[in-house]
Structure formats: structure tokens, C-alpha cells
Amino acid sequence: MSYLLPTYANFPLTAVRGEGVRLWDDAGDSYLDFCAGIATCSIGHCHPKLSQAISTQASTLMHCSNLYQIPQQKELARTLVEDFVKTPGKIFFGNSGAEANDGMIKAARRYGHAKPDQDGKARYEVITFNLSFHGRTLGSMAATGQQKVQEGFAPLLPGFRHVPFNDLDALREAINDSTVGIMLEPIQGEGGVNVATADFLKGIAELCAENDLLLMLDEIQCGIGRTGTDMGWQSICPELKPDTISWAKGLGGGFPIGAFYVSDRVIDADGTELSSLMSAGSHGSTYGGNPLACAAALAVLEEIQSAELTGNVQQREQQIRTAITSWEHPVITEIRGKGLLLGFGLNSEALDVPEGATPAAYLCTKLMANKLLTVPAGPETLRWLPPLNVTEAEVSEALEILKNTLDSLAIC
Ligand SMILES: *Cc1c(COP(=O)(O)O)cnc(C)c1O
Secondary structure: OOOOOOOOOOOOOOEEEEEEOEEEEOOOOEEEEOOHHHHOOOOOEOOHHHHHHHHHHHOOOOOOOOOOOOHHHHHHHHHHHHHHHOOOEEEEEEOOHHHHHHHHHHHHHHHHHHOOOOOOOOOOEEEEEOOOOOOOOHHHHHHOOOHHHHOOOOOOOOOEEEEOOOOHHHHHHHOOOOEEEEEEOOEEOOOOOEEOOHHHHHHHHHHHHHHOOEEEEEOOOOOOOOOOOOOOHHHOOOOOOOOEEEEOHHHOOOOOOEEEEEEOOEOOOOOOEHHHHOOOOOOOOOOOOOHHHHHHHHHHHHHHHHOOHHHHHHHHHHHHHHHHHHHOOOOEEEEEEEOOEEEEEEOHHHEOOOOOOOHHHHHHHHHHHOOEEOEEOOOOEEEEOOOOOOOHHHHHHHHHHHHHHHHHHEOO
């Protein structure tokens, strides 16, 4: 008898301990963790610097209301803006990805009020993309371009329109008088590890400039070093200047935190900065940006910078791509993604998938039996998201498990 709502279709594994890329279950078996809490344990399980930062802060001051000054929050915001985004802006801290996206959408609504259409009506519509995933709150769910996420929750929050990803013509056609922003994951995670092309990102930036729209990036999965660059979009189109950005997952390294950025870009002749629209009283969160969460995220960012983890991410990506390409395996059709956000397209014809399972979920189950944790991205993509500090030897070990498992399952 379980008292948990049955919202998760989860695997029968009970994790009790983690260290680096290893996870142990309640039977004492160890796994190589290439799921990493779905791109969340960015510097591995229980990294000593992260555990230390949390325990020091926990025994000093855990929580303090945003009614008062929080130095850890200021320092974290400074690091994110100066070292990672590298374009002036301001940050708001929350506790999760969906919440960060809701805040970002609120910022877009404010912009729509500040810069209404020619009839003086506030603009409010945000265009997002098919197969996107933005979260489970009422706002982020409505933004998400997947029916299965929205099933049975109508009426949805109005103000979203979905168009095909990487299709600039469809996007141009969808823009109308009430459009206020274009929101996307530069690399769609849950939707199958689909990478936006550089031309698509450049085209979006042009459409935003022509139509006075906000360019809104959801970097919750692809940000913070994951793609081998500080920010996900920088691995595709480094010159892009987003107006708003959301983060969560890897930012806290396993400690809950979310955040969104709003650029200081001047939006009118009076010199009004975009970030100023989120004025006092416009948004808030009791837990958001408390000293404990910010100390954890600061330790994560500090480790990503000092250990130069983006360089490791690039090398491990090459290692994985080189090995898998050389196999020419009948089950793997292609490798998509950037850095250590990688998706392997699966050929369902070459696998004997049991009734009711998807090729990706079936393969994940088999890999788990062989002590490698991975995660599906849609029905036909296997996703690898190991910690950013995964070593060459650990990647070799995972590659060997993948190869052996695929060989044992392939039917042609
Ligand atoms: C996970 C994810 C979210 C939602 O984050 P939560 O912390 O689960 O609310 C939003 N967008 C993207 C791209 C994600 O990968």
C-alpha cells in the first residue's frame, strides 16, 4: 500500500547512496549514473565541496526571508550574469524549473503591458514549439508543446501558440498583434534531444528585433556547462543575446533551486531597462534564493569554473561520438545533442521490443540490469546526461555496457 500519488511510472530501483558518478541501491549494488537526476547532479553525487558548502551554510543560517538582504543571493546573481551569461541583466531566484519559467512568462506579460499593440491592448502571447518541455505548473504546462503533458487539464492558461521546431516560416506566420515573445529550449531535452540550428536561432533573433518580441530561452536542462559551453545557446550560436533565460536542474547540483534572468536592455526612448519592469511587489517566493540554496549553487558554479568542466564535457562528447560512430551499430541510427546532453536515435526494427514498451524505455531497463542508469527522451531516443566531471575511464565503462547490451538485444 503506497500513500504516494501514482504520478510517476518509475523504475524498481531504490537509491540509498551516491558518490561521484556512482549510485548504490538498497541491495548494495552499484550503478554508473548517466541519468544524474536528469541533468541535475552536475558535479556528481555528494561532491565534497558541495556537501561541505551545504553543511557549513546549514549550520550557520538556512533560511532568511526576502524581506532582508541575502548576500549569497547577490553573489550568485553576480556570478551567473558576469561569468555565465556575460550580458548585463538581473536575476530572480525560485525553487524549480517550472517556477522559473512561470516567472519568465510573467516578465513577458509585463513587457506586453509596457509595450502594447497599436490599439493600446496589452500583448500577451508567447510562441513555443512542438515537442518542447517547460514544466508542470499551469503556466509552464500551457507553454509545453506536448499534448500528453496537458491531457485532462483543460482549460489551459491562455496565451500560447505552438509551432514546429526549426521551422522559421511557420514561426514567422504565427506572429500576430498579440505576440510578445518566442520561448524555446536551444536543445530540446525531454522532446528527444533536438538541437536548434544556428540559422534557426539567428532567424528567431531577427524576428524578435523586427516585431519587438522577447527572445526567451529555457536553459533548465541545457544550461550551466552541460553542452560544453557556459550556456546552452553558446554551443550553437554564441552571439545570441537572449532577453530572458530560465535555469534549474544543474544549477543546484541536486539542491533545489531555480532562477530566471531578465536583460538590462533598454526598451524605450526614456532609457527604461527591461529588467526594471519586474518592479517591487511584482513577483516573489518565500523559499526562493534562501542562503542554503544559494550557497549550494555557488559551490556548483565555483567547481564548474575552477575545474574547467566545460573542457572535460567537450572531450567526453568527442570520446562518446567517436566510439559510437565506429560501432556502426544497427540499433543506433544517429547521435544528437551537444556536450553531455546526448540522444541516441534508436532503430525499433532492430530491437525486439515487448508489447506496450517503447524502444527507449526497454533499452533503459536492460541497461539498468547491466548497472548503467540512463533515461529516455521520447519513445525512440536514449539520453545520456552524466555529471560534467565524468572521467574518461567512466565513459569507457559506460560505452562498454552500452555496446554489450545492444549486441545482446539486436535482432539483425
Ligand atoms: C526539467 C525541465 C523543466 C521543469 O523543471 P522542474 O524543476 O521539473 O519544474 C523545464 N524545462 C526544461 C527544459 C526541463 O528540462
